[in-house]
Amino acid sequence: MDSDEFKRYGYRFVDWLAEYMDGVEKYPVHQPVEPGDIKDNLPENAPLKGEPLEDVFQDFQEIILPGITHWQHPFWFAYFPANNSPPSVLAEFLTAGLGAQCMIWKTSPAAEELEEVTLEWLRKMIGLPEGMAGVIQDTASTATLVALVTAREKATSFQTNDKGFTETLIVYTSEEAHSSVAKGAKIAGYGRENIRLIPADDKFAMIPEELDRAIREDKEKGLKPACVCATVGTTSSTGVDPLDRIGPVCQEHDVWLHVDAAFAGTAAILPEKRWIMNGVEYVDSFVFNPHKWMLTNFDCSAYFVKDPDVLQRTFDIHPEYLKTGVDAVVHNYRDWGIQLGRRFRALKLWFVLRYYGVEGLQAMVREHIRLADLLKGWIEKDDRFELMAPVDFSLVCFRFNDGDRSEEELNALNKKLLECINSTGKTLLTQTTLKGKYVIRVSIGQRTTQERHVRELWELIIAETKEIS
Amino acid sequence: MDSDEFKRYGYRFVDWLAEYMDGVEKYPVHQPVEPGDIKDNLPENAPLKGEPLEDVFQDFQEIILPGITHWQHPFWFAYFPANNSPPSVLAEFLTAGLGAQCMIWKTSPAAEELEEVTLEWLRKMIGLPEGMAGVIQDTASTATLVALVTAREKATSFQTNDKGFTETLIVYTSEEAHSSVAKGAKIAGYGRENIRLIPADDKFAMIPEELDRAIREDKEKGLKPACVCATVGTTSSTGVDPLDRIGPVCQEHDVWLHVDAAFAGTAAILPEKRWIMNGVEYVDSFVFNPHKWMLTNFDCSAYFVKDPDVLQRTFDIHPEYLKTGVDAVVHNYRDWGIQLGRRFRALKLWFVLRYYGVEGLQAMVREHIRLADLLKGWIEKDDRFELMAPVDFSLVCFRFNDGDRSEEELNALNKKLLECINSTGKTLLTQTTLKGKYVIRVSIGQRTTQERHVRELWELIIAETKEIS
DSSP: OOHHHHHHHHHHHHHHHHHHHHHGGGSOSSOOOOTTTTGGGSOSSOOSSOOOHHHHHHHIIIIIGGGOOOTTOTTBOSSSOOOOOHHHHHHHHHHHHHOOOOSSGGGOHHHHHHHHHHHHHHHHHHTOOTTOEEEEESOHHHHHHHHHHHHHHHHTTTHHHHHOOOSOEEEEEETTSOHHHHHHHHHTTOOGGGEEEEOBOTTSOBOHHHHHHHHHHHHHTTOEEEEEEEEBSOTTTOOBOOHHHHHHHHHHHTOEEEEEOTTGGGGGGSGGGGGGGTTGGGOSEEEEOHHHHSSOOSSOEEEEESOHHHHHHHHOOOOGGGOOTTTTTSOOGGGGSSOSSOOOTHHHHHHHHHHHHHHHHHHHHHHHHHHHHHHHHHHHHOTTEEEOSOOSSSEEEEEEOOSSOOHHHHHHHHHHHHHHHHHTSSOBOEEEEETTEEEEEEEOOOTTOOHHHHHHHHHHHHHHHHHHO | OOHHHHHHHHHHHHHHHHHHHHHGGGSOSSOOOOTTTTGGGSOSSOOSSOOOHHHHHHHIIIIIGGGOOOTTOTTBOSSSOOOOOHHHHHHHHHHHHHOOOOSSGGGOHHHHHHHHHHHHHHHHHHTOOTTOEEEEESOHHHHHHHHHHHHHHHHTTTHHHHHOOOSOEEEEEETTSOHHHHHHHHHTTOOGGGEEEEOBOTTSOBOHHHHHHHHHHHHHTTOEEEEEEEEBSOTTTOOBOOHHHHHHHHHHHTOEEEEEOTTGGGGGGSGGGGGGGTTGGGOSEEEEOHHHHSSOOSSOEEEEESOHHHHHHHHOOOOGGGOOTTTTTSOOGGGGSSOSSOOOOHHHHHHHHHHHHHHHHHHHHHHHHHHHHHHHHHHHHOTTEEEOSOOSSSEEEEEEOOSSOOHHHHHHHHHHHHHHHHHTSSOBOEEEEETTEEEEEEEOOOTTOOHHHHHHHHHHHHHHHHHHO
16 A cells, blocks of 8 residues: 555545544444344455455445444443543554554663653652552553562562462452452462452442451461452442551551552542542552543553562563663563553553643543532432432442332343333443442443433433333 | 544644655664653653644654654564554554444444454464464463463363462473563463473474473473463574474373464465464464564454363453343453453454455565575575574574684674664664574564665675674
């Protein structure tokens, strides 16, 4: 493809994306496709001869697009957001075009140094202690795995790296923690039976006294506590584990404290939400995702550690073919995580932070929180609904509950309500369970979501209750 | 940013990238920057107020670009290639704009099904057995870690996931294997001391009899062999482990066989190179990187497994908030690896496979191999140089050796030669050691590298020998 053809299609893709971003509302959020619908329209073999890009672009629009779930839709209220933004998308385009590898400083000095600088900006923006050093990971799942492996080595004086497991190490997390903690603990070799799920209180926050008790019990049994994974903003209900009370427990027992703030960490850029970071001085590692609620398109997970030497010592490799003359004085991010190859992800983060500025990002986050408070207010005023969790950020958990029904009935009814709402295609909501109760989640966080969308969502919910009650 | 501004900058970025791709040769491959040079030009804090994109783009060109190592340069001969292509870059742009999450089928059905289809195309293109199922991982390091974890579970009937390590499991790989095997074994909890580095022959291929011997020894000691990581195309010299002789050893001892073909796997699309896949019917898992030598921009690592059930059982998680009604009949790729969140990476692969077609990709790979053979021929004809490894693909390993010098002198001399060559900025070569000897690597694989570039490189090498001898 010569540069004329690249430009021709480049312009068309720019136009198409501009129209998509402006007009995404015309699509249903998710489409009524059945498993196999897309596959059935695709050939069984790659073409022998190359095909015109025109045909590929046409198939993209006619075959692929009808099977895409539109995560950037203003009616997107499912899971958590993974919002992007025009400056971020444009930066990703440059990153792809440069095609630079950022495994070590030498393989792209500017990429490494921009990563250092933008993460230092982020560290200050959310109020992490001075001295914590950052690195971009692909996801919070990966970052939590990295924390679990590092904690394992810290607890065993790096003996596990050398000898493998020689004693039983224990991981502690709340019963409300994300599944990535259990998954990471499995991958890192701890074993599922060595994960202690600490009870959460009625605000879905880990109970520090229960954590302390569990650690003491394990120590009495001769087991070694290695890592506590706390959560700031749980997936189910954005519960906030109290770091200022968990931290001293970890300190007393000399246990690594990792914090998963994947979604809610962004809220710490607001002074009025900075309380979620109380106790952060106790933290050994901390992750939050600018790719969730900070307009930076996936993937961009910001991982911070108090002691980068421990992190690097856990992951470092020194084969001859990767040695450079400056290894002692630069960050070689290949030693800060699992992957060797790394994309130039700092570029999009830099574009976002500069284009929107701290105040621009604060304004967006505040607006989402305001919209969630609005919805919360409507729910509280309507007797047929029940708010199921505190609304500290922009996630609202509720259920339909019009009075004298059993918990079993309510669960079935709300499951049906969710299906009715989603089957309209107009929005996508997801569910969770809180203390055994089936709960509907409304997660507000798209760049383009406005008050009218939340209002229409509420009207839709009300309308669909007629289908079930 | 409204769509007018997005379009305005979109067009400019298209123009800039078109010019960059056409004109990358005007830049030095790598630039004479010192650690800190970029950082020193960047402010210590994110801006409070948003800034015009114009300023960001200008700083990109003036501050960032001078610190970028140009991996897409036709004089790029370092490490392995990570080549991109215009259709791939354009597809990545669409992926960023759509911003869809591909963690499960439901979160983007078309993305999941396109991933299935394109990996099935790849499977056939490189001659993997029917029934092997594919998934895109970010890097071969991650894929190898995934293989090591899966092998661990297979060897212990999934008991390690549940109980943690209760016995000593052993990993086998060649002394020439990539550092990601040792790194993965550390992360997965095996421990470095439980990795057996099997000797390689004079072609840098694992010696199957030595593997068999090592496995028997470990079994006699009561240790449990869990995984053999073979390599097709080692990093140092593209050595090829003989799968047809390693496979029966693995089968006899019931040990998982993983193959890292990160770079060289692409060569299997050529009938004349298909021999590298001999014995592939024994393989449990296999990875190669379309992001290295198949024009698909990073990241896109194709990972195949014989038994997807074992893979999923190793990594699956089933929290309520991720359940969907179709889980039983679709691929939920979150259970095929470490990460939950996943980019829509199949799109760029699809663009590349369709735009170039199998024959287009074959032509590129053949040309690179032809260029490597040319260089090999020049080296062989010149008495002052010594070819250091077979040239089966497009990597040429050599050293300067003009006669009666000690190995120590030769190592120092070649290190100096490499520094002289690289200090010109005209190209970037990297080094390795083979059987204790310092060796210079020339890795040919850029989309735009032509005969004239390899010829000029050879002239440069010759010229620089005058500086050292």
